[in-house]
Amino acid sequence: MSTARAVTATLPRGSLVARAWAGLGDAVAPLSNPAGRPLTRTVKLILDPLVLRPVLNPEFAAGAVAAEHADALVSRITDAGPVLAATASWFVVLKKERRRRWITDGNPQDLYFQRCFELATAHGEPGPDAADVAAAVLEEVHEREGPTVAALRDHLTDPVNADELTGLLEVTWAAARPFAPASPVAGSSAVASSAPASSAAGSPAPTTARFLATCAVAPDRDLFRALVTGLAGTAGATDHDRPGVALAQGLTARDVPVRPELGRAASKANLPKPFDRSILERLFAPLTNAFQRAGLVDVPTLVRREIARSAGPWQLADEESRLVLVLGRDASADLAGASAGGPGSAAARLRSRWEREAYVHRVLRMSTAVPPEVRADVRGVREAYLRRLWVRLHGRELRHDTVTFDQVWDVLDGVLRSVILDQRDRLRSVLEREAVA
Amino acid sequence: MRVTRGTDIVVGDWPTSPEVVAVLECSGALLAWDVLADAAVPAARVHDPERASEWLWEVYGEAADRILGGAAEVEVSGPADGRVRDACRRAAQLNWAEAWWPASVTAGVPPLDPVLLHAELAVALSTVEHLLDDPDAVERALRSVVPLDVPTSDPDLDALAEQVTALAEDYGVASAPAEVPSRAGFALAAGGVGLAGTTALSGTSTVDWTLVPHGVVDAAAPARWAVVRRQGSTVLEVSVVPGPRPGARLAARFDQVEVALDGVDEAGWITGSAPVSAAVLLLLPPQRRVLTVYAPDFADPAALDPTAPDPGAEPRRAAIISYARSRTTSPAATLTERRAR
Numbered sequence: 001m002s003t004a005r006a007v008t009a010t011l012p013r014g015s016l017v018a019r020a021w022a023g024l025g026d027a028v029a030p031l032s033n034p035a036g037r038p039l040t041r042t043v044k045l046i047l048d049p050l051v052l053r054p055v056l057n058p059e060f061a062a063g064a065v066a067a068e069h070a071d072a073l074v075s076r077i078t079d080a081g082p083v084l085a086a087t088a089s090w091f092v093v094l095k096k097e098r099r100r101r102w103i104t105d106g107n108p109q110d111l112y113f114q115r116c117f118e119l120a121t122a123h124g125e126p127g128p129d130a131a132d133v134a135a136a137v138l139e140e141v142h143e144r145e146g147p148t149v150a151a152l153r154d155h156l157t158d159p160v161n162a163d164e165l166t167g168l169l170e171v172t173w174a175a176a177r178p179f180a181p182a183s184p185v186a187g188s189s190a191v192a193s194s195a196p197a198s199s200a201a202g203s204p205a206p207t208t209a210r211f212l213a214t215c216a217v218a219p220d221r222d223l224f225r226a227l228v229t230g231l232a233g234t235a236g237a238t239d240h241d242r243p244g245v246a247l248a249q250g251l252t253a254r255d256v257p258v259r260p261e262l263g264r265a266a267s268k269a270n271l272p273k274p275f276d277r278s279i280l281e282r283l284f285a286p287l288t289n290a291f292q293r294a295g296l297v298d299v300p301t302l303v304r305r306e307i308a309r310s311a312g313p314w315q316l317a318d319e320e321s322r323l324v325l326v327l328g329r330d331a332s333a334d335l336a337g338a339s340a341g342g343p344g345s346a347a348a349r350l351r352s353r354w355e356r357e358a359y360v361h362r363v364l365r366m367s368t369a370v371p372p373e374v375r376a377d378v379r380g381v382r383e384a385y386l387r388r389l390w391v392r393l394h395g396r397e398l399r400h401d402t403v404t405f406d407q408v409w410d411v412l413d414g415v416l417r418s419v420i421l422d423q424r425d426r427l428r429s430v431l432e433r434e435a436v437a
Numbered sequence: 438m439r440v441t442r443g444t445d446i447v448v449g450d451w452p453t454s455p456e457v458v459a460v461l462e463c464s465g466a467l468l469a470w471d472v473l474a475d476a477a478v479p480a481a482r483v484h485d486p487e488r489a490s491e492w493l494w495e496v497y498g499e500a501a502d503r504i505l506g507g508a509a510e511v512e513v514s515g516p517a518d519g520r521v522r523d524a525c526r527r528a529a530q531l532n533w534a535e536a537w538w539p540a541s542v543t544a545g546v547p548p549l550d551p552v553l554l555h556a557e558l559a560v561a562l563s564t565v566e567h568l569l570d571d572p573d574a575v576e577r578a579l580r581s582v583v584p585l586d587v588p589t590s591d592p593d594l595d596a597l598a599e600q601v602t603a604l605a606e607d608y609g610v611a612s613a614p615a616e617v618p619s620r621a622g623f624a625l626a627a628g629g630v631g632l633a634g635t636t637a638l639s640g641t642s643t644v645d646w647t648l649v650p651h652g653v654v655d656a657a658a659p660a661r662w663a664v665v666r667r668q669g670s671t672v673l674e675v676s677v678v679p680g681p682r683p684g685a686r687l688a689a690r691f692d693q694v695e696v697a698l699d700g701v702d703e704a705g706w707i708t709g710s711a712p713v714s715a716a717v718l719l720l721l722p723p724q725r726r727v728l729t730v731y732a733p734d735f736a737d738p739a740a741l742d743p744t745a746p747d748p749g750a751e752p753r754r755a756a757i758i759s760y761a762r763s764r765t766t767s768p769a770a771t772l773t774e775r776r777a778r
Contacts, residue, residue: 012501014491014567022518034564034600035520040572064490095606107576107609217487343444352444352484360462362455363469365536365651367735414572421571431650431685431735 010064013073017047020077027085030092031113041109046087050117051080086120087113090134093126097134103142106289111141146293147302149266149284155299156262156280165262169279169307173259176311206230208323208330212346215327216409224323224405233322236329237313249329250383251275251390260310274390275315279306285391286398295399302398309397314390320402321393328389328412332382346409350416354381357420366427381419389415438478438513440504448497448504448511449480454753456646459533461525462570465489468496470529473756477522478513479529492568495521524564530771531558537646538774539656539758540681546656546761547777548681553594554773555581556601563604579610593772634667638719640726643751644677648731648738652682654707657758662691662728664718671715676708677730683707685732692718692725 021028021038031042038047048054052073054061059069060076077084094112115137119126123133155161206226214220227233239245243255251257252275263278268288271281283306287293296302309317314325331346335354341347362368370379392415396403403411438449452458452471459470461479465488468479479496483489486505493501500511516522531554540548559578566575582605585598605611641659654660658678665674675689675696687698687707698709729738764770765777 012490012492012494015494018495033566034560035518035524037521037567040566043567062491063487099606104609104611108607109609111609216485349485356467356484360460360467362647363458363460363536364532365455365647367650367732368647368740369733369735369737417571421577425577 009067011067011070013060013062013065016065016070016073017043017077020074023074023078024081024084027081028088030088031084039109041113045109045113046084046117047077050114051077051084082124083117083120086123086125087116089126090116090119090130093130093134094137097131097138101138103138105142112137115141147287147296147299148293149287151299152280152283152287152303153264155303157264162262165279165303165307168304169259169262169310172307172311206232208232208327209341209345211408212327212331213342213344215346215405216344216349216413219406219408221405224408227323228319231319233319233324233326234313236326237322240313246275248383249386250380251386257315274387274394279303279310282306282310282394283398286395309394316390316393317397318402320404321397324393324403324408324411325386325389327408328415329386331412332385332416335382335385346412349409350412353413353416353420361424364424366424367431381423384419384423385416388419438480438500438511440509440511442507444484446483446486446504447480448483449478451480451482454747454749456537456757457753459526459529461529461532461565463489463492463525463568464570465491466493468525468529470526470533472530472533473753473760475760477526478515479525492521495568496525521565521568524561525568527771528558528561528565531561531773534771534773536651537757538651538777539646539754539761540652540777541655541657541758543655543678544657544758544762546758547765548652549773549777552583552585553597553776555583556585556597557771557773559604560597560600575604576608576610579605579608591776594776597772634665634672637664637666637671637715638726639663640728642728642730643754644730645738645750646754648729648736649687650682650685650732650735652680653685653687653732654678654680654683654730656680656754660689660728660730662689664713664715665710666715671713671718672710673713673718674708674710675728675730676702676706679705679707686734688731688733690729690731690738691727692721694718698730 018037021032022036028038029036031039031046033039048062052060059066060073065073091108091112094116095108098108119133119137126133156165206223208227211220211223211227240257246252246257247255250273252273254276257275260276260282261278263280266278266281266284268285271277271285274282283302286296297305305317309315312322314322316322316325327346331341331350334341334347335351341351389411392411393403441447450471452469452474457471457473459472461468465485466481466483468481470476470479481489481493481496481504483493483505490501490505493504495516497504497511497513498516500508500513503511534549535551535554535558538549539546555578559575559582562569562578563575571577579601582601585594585601587595587598589595639662641661643659644654644656646656655678660675660677663674665672673691673694673696675691675698677687677689677698687709689696689698689709694711694713696709696711698707700708700710702708731738761774764774766775768775
């Protein structure tokens, strides 16, 4: 596919950004890495959304930039020089104040970068009152109450609430089954009329396979939409009532998923499989992360929504998330067996990552025998994959960060990367424990 | 450099043996240096040209465009500013050192300090974060960093410690408490030592590095075996020199005989013995008198292909050992290598 690239007509955006950034000099050093390039988060949280704004200026989107836009891109960054320099100064001030207050929560780049840009826009360079301003910002960022684990536990274990919520769980679960989608989508009939023109020959029904075929390079917005409205995600959960289906997907340890408990306790190290988690366990992890907690609604609402979610198809609330889970299920199906997806498809790409890992594994001298502690993870990579995907989609639902058609591939790919890196960490720690013992 | 196109685009000669590969996992491509070739420009295996195009110019300069554009041969002069490529090289080298550094008392290759290695790796990764496959690579690396013991009399170490502290602060990662296994913490049960006997047959074999975790056995010392008659019975005795980080359970295989290496002799060698049938063992043809030392929880020697022994393996290990020795005094080496003690 690289042959389609015109050799001289485009430039990598990264090189243009680096060139412009170098022109800003030491003033932006706090936002730069040791090689003088903008930090990854400088690009992601500041340059992209606040300076280049590819949503408004598609010619500045990541990837190849047409040569005729190159100068415009560079001067856009150059023109933002003063505000970027002030952003950098504010970041230094905030870090200093953070240190003074012994705050260790969260990643400062994630938490403060956009705040610094706002401060730079409103105040310019930090002035004599900088420390006070910084203190106020830190207070706001870190004292944003947000629901806490303690509040959640109190709410769920309060006897009055507990009775009512248990009742709600029962009613919701009794009403919810069985899942019967309006029309079977992945098979044949539904919404064929809305299929995009891109599929030249007789526009076949929207199927997950067709979306997966191109989602890595040219995600099809209309097809994604058609799959959402056709309830392809919900349809994919219809067989969860059949014994062993959700079990084989790694989402439960039971033959058939059962209604979750409210729960009284949770520990990060020992979470059951997704469908076996109590309501408390489902909400626990997002609440322990300062960055994630900030955007969450109050505890009672959170709990009611979680109860409703638990009774939904895939135990998720948004059709988009359900669809992405079905896409992940299909794309990961041939991770280890025979390859089903065509070249360039999501399935072929995931498989290539998995095969690459076998190579990297040898080069990094990771163990080739699988110790019993991690055997289930390594052998059951697909189950681990679907579990991780569920957790990620669930977390995004809580933050109202629904996966869009053009994010699907990054999510599907990122989940496999994360499963693989976790396996490496676990193999390493098994070895190290043994060495210490 | 040659560019070949199959499922992946391969730039240059991709190194074959795992133990010579210094690898870096980048977004859309792997970069690899063959440590024995010691070239500045790496080989690349591009699996996602779209992603790789964002940063490939940092490594190949202007040639990046032609690599992705379909050229079969490119002249690589390197980027105008080599800081990113150099940091890629450092990160890859540290990945290699963490896996394959052949610490050996007998060959005079001092062990690396894992604390220093993790610190230097975190800094190198932070310099190339924008082109890594793992978006959380820096945080991940920082989580295995333990505080360096500073100040020292070594300004390079102090500077590194300062960099790591700043980095940890920028990413909001608190450093982990020190819990690195050291030689001092190592103790095997002593036993089975000092029984005399008559040696009927003995020999040595080198240890295949891929069968044991890094640092468990001395990378250069051979494993020794002997068939000993003692008090009317015959035993196979095996011993191997420990490396800087012993502790993993070891075993040895000699033809059909399995020996658990669970003892330690007065010289500190890791030992084991197993009763054998003298007749069977003494009648073995010489080419089957091969001792294979391995860590059962780490690798299974049965997975090796016995019909395809690699005749280059031993010279390659020797070359890596002398390469490592040279790195300890090379100004081009990482601080970790130069501070090996």
